[in-house]
Amino acid sequence: MVELNTHDHFLKSKYRLLLDGDPQAAAHRGVLEKYREKAEHYLCACLGRNINGADNVDRSPGGMLYVRQWNNLQYASSAAFLLTAYSHYLSSSSASASAALRCPGGAAAAAEMVSLARSQADYILGRNPLRLSYMVGYGRRYPARVHHRGASIVSHKEDGRFIGCVQGFDDWFGRGRANPNVLAGAIVGGPSRRDEFRDDRANYMQTEACTYNTAPMVAVFARLHRLTTAITTAAAAEDPDGGSPDRRSVDRR
Template sequence: MLCRVLFGASVLLLIATRSAEAAKDYGAALGKSILFYDAQRSGKLPGNNPIPWRGDSALSDCVPGGWYDAGDHIKFGLPMASSTSLLAWSLNRFKAGYQQAGQLNQMYDMLRWPLKYFLKAWDPSQRVLTAQVGDGELDHAFWGRAEDMSMSRPCKKISTNNKGSDIAGATAAALAAGSVAFKDKGDNQFATRLLQGAESLYLFAKTNRGVFSGSAGYYGSSGDKDEMCEAAVWLYRATGNNDYLNDAKGFAETTTAWALSWDDKRVVCQELLYEETFDSVYKNAVIAFFNGWLPGSPTMIYTPCGLAWRDKWGANRYAGNAAFMALLAAEAGIESYTYRKWAAEQINYLLGDNNHNGGCFSFEIGYGNNYPKQPHHRGASCPNRPSSCTYAQYGLDVPSPQILNGALVGGPDSYDNFKDKRSDYIQSEVALDYNAGFQGALAGLNYLLAIGQMPATNNRCPCNQ
């Protein structure tokens, strides 16, 4: 009996040691991701602005505030709302992860920014939601600082005559999830405002169904059932009203998503509904999703160093989103050890367990010493004032003067090859939705470390530094 006990203790010690060696500084990475969202702020910046090279911008927008979408300066409603919902979910579920990292106050401050924008974008008396600020062609013809923009910034709106229940539903979901977060914080006044906005916007979306058609080649949605389901579940969580839960069940689809993205949130709906109902229909749908992602899937490509590579556009984004969902499913009791281990290995790859540039390369800017130096991002490419910033900066093959801390770049090809070049907007792009699931996964892993549940990992190309 004694030998068996000692052997068991040795195994536990070995597992704990391997976990410690494989674990990254998820807390540091989490704090930097928050800084990326702060760098994307539009409007009049607060006195505690932590990004020294950013200032007030787009003060004359029809709806000031919010986040710029990517390396450009357009404010797109669908990816902004979708990102906000995932970020709020990460706070609601893995709050201890933010606390452990010392980033809880920073997270609340960061999350408040888009939520305030959504409240201003939605006019319940006129039943009008601003869905986009800025024109794609005009914006992309400009390379420079957000603070220096002078082009026209037209607004696109959703109304009873111009349908957009996909964007309206996504925005209602963000407001409702935000309401849950700020009620938990004790900020009942802001939580109530968010809930009132969510309920009125959801009702508007529900009675004015139809996909937004004004994106003009940017962020065109394939449907609205997933957004409507997501909004309904969060409203149920915020209110306890069973009508919302019944709505969510009606909107739910049990087909398997190719990936979690700003457009396709079927697996989000399935996971949320399983957490509320424990119905095996939703559990099986979540399992089916991960059967298409985990090793052994006939449809998933793995790079030589182990990234689950779904697509050349935002490969890191898709892996980060799936890792976040895996950690959420694990918390709900679905294949907990397997999903946690896989999620940790995906995030470890993104933070350095790969062989690019000599190894130990972080795809999150500012994490460690070896990371992308040329993100496809206008503001970061601009030198300090009074120096000018034009398309000349776009073509310079030199590190950006400003460090875009926390931004997760698009990622490598399916052979682990990555081009750290500003003009390569496929691999070096950054965006709101690229970081959302990634940040949620960081919070989840930091939470597991805090409670002593971090699994042992076995990355193919471990960083030994």
């Protein structure tokens, strides 16, 4: 729980600095307000709340936020992070009870932003038309031919022969078989606008794994875990017996 507490403290301190008018930010208020305006405009775009439809972020038929063909999940994961962080700010003690994101097409509460962030996380982890997890190593089905040199070439422990750049390309890149090493935890570029995905090592636009795909999701998963834990704890406190029947009624039978 230390990691989650650190994450929450980081978000709360940063967003108080940027959004609550912390005295330390006074000297840079003009610049910070521009960042805030752009961030809120993008949040509204993800939520489809800009009046001009062209300013909103597209979604695939399966619900994935879509920006461009090449490595689109970098945008879906970073949007999920921003939605999670801003919703956390709105629901924190520093925000008023009626706090909401004000968009041209209507206000959005923290719960709606968390819901959209969760939907993107669910999509990445396999709740999508292909029932395919785009996080390598997670779930029953995930990309097996990730565009990644270390994953696609046999390990030195298994085969101690020298493999240079030429050998790596000639002997391993074009192989149709699954990678010999599972790049566990990596998130690939992801599907097309129509939720289509081709698991091919040469299809680098969709199968390349990037750190900036996975990094934002660390915070998203941490926050969603915290929220789920809080709900579970609250439910247990309300019903300490876990919904078990009253012992006296059982005895009477």
